[in-house]
Amino acid sequence: MCRFLDRTAILRNNQEASTTSAHGPWSLCTISQVEETKIVVRMLPIILSTVFMNTCMAQFQTFTIQQSMTMNRKIQNFEIPGPSIPVIPQLFQLFLIPVYDRIFVPIARKFTGIPSGIRQLQRIGVGQVLSAVSMAVAAVVESHRKSVSIKHNMVDSASPLPMSVFWLGCQFVISAMAQIFTLVGLMNFFYAESTSGLKSLSMAISWSSLAFGYFTSSVVVSVINKVSGGWLANNNLNRDKLDYFYWLLAGVSVLNFGFYLLCASWYKYKKPELKQEDPITDEKAKGITDV
Structure with missing residues (x-):
């Protein structure tokens, strides 16, 4: 795969052996540049397969506010502001991340023998499944x-x-778990599979999936509105078909998970996992380790 990129590091007949800078970066590349490009190209299908999940998660940042404005938000004499509802998943994440790190990983490690508990691509896959479940629960x-x-x-x-x-809390808990599994899995996966020169870039790649997902969320709503004849066109949410919209996203999430399984099955790890690296605090770590 990507063997055609090797030609960029080969001198042509009319070129003389010299430094890369003498020939220019667009006419001759170093071997390390070629290998780093191959790594990014191999990771692209994994990135693309996680974009739709983030598109689904973006819907919770908008429609849940509208839903909450039609529901009882009072806790005794205090009324929860509707626009603050999207903060709830973040609070769940603050609670669930330590649970994941201190409870789930050690238990999973005993059964799998893998330092990170489960393989990184498996972790991303779990997040994909939870994303589909959260959309079904939301529906x-x-x-x-x-x-x-x-x-x-x-x-x-x-x-x-x-x-x-607080009925919305059900979908919030599941979506928070989905983001923890997928985002953390992406960070660890890209960090472990990249070379030392791509460590920082791997973090940016992880966040790019989230950015593209949120960017395309409005496009998805517009397209579905046009195709469906206005499921979400009314100002009155009680007369809209938001539940149909959620069911549709749940179904597409299942199909997207199938696409992810295909991409994950094609991917070949660089090395077996020897130790667990922290992509946030171990920026200077050397050696590629994963599962």
Whole structure:
């Protein structure tokens, strides 16, 4: 794979052996540059397969605010501000990351013998599955919210429904777990598979998947609105088809997971994992280690 890139490090007939700078970076590359390019190219399918998951996660940052504005947000005499609802998944992540690191990883390590608990690509795959589950749960919660509005004859009412906003916590917990598995898995995967010259770039690559996912989220909404005839076109969420939208995203997430499995099966690790590296604190670590 990518063997055609080797030609960029070969002198042509009309070139003389000299330094790369003498020939220019666009006419002759070093072997290390070629190998680093190969690494990035091999990682691209993995990156692309995680973009849609982040697109799904971006929906929770917008539609959950609209949902919360129609629900009961009071805790005794305190009312939770609707725009602050997207902070809840971040709070769950603050709690779940130590649980993952201190409980899940040691337990998984006993069964697998892998320092990181499970393989990095497996970790990303778990996040993909949890993403699909979170969208399905969101669809069920939204269906229940709409049924409550119909039952109490409040479809066009501006008053909060007799349904607690904490119903949204179910999808928030699962989506927080999905982001922990996928984002941490991506960081460790790219960091372990890259060369020392690409360590810092590998972190940026991990975040690029998140950035592209959020960037395309609005495009997805516009396309689905146009194709479906306006599932999300009404200002009244009780008359929209947000539950259908969530079910559609859950189904596409399953298909995306199949695409990810295909990409992961094609990928060949550089080395077996010998030790676990921390991509955040071990920037100067040498040697490529993974599973």
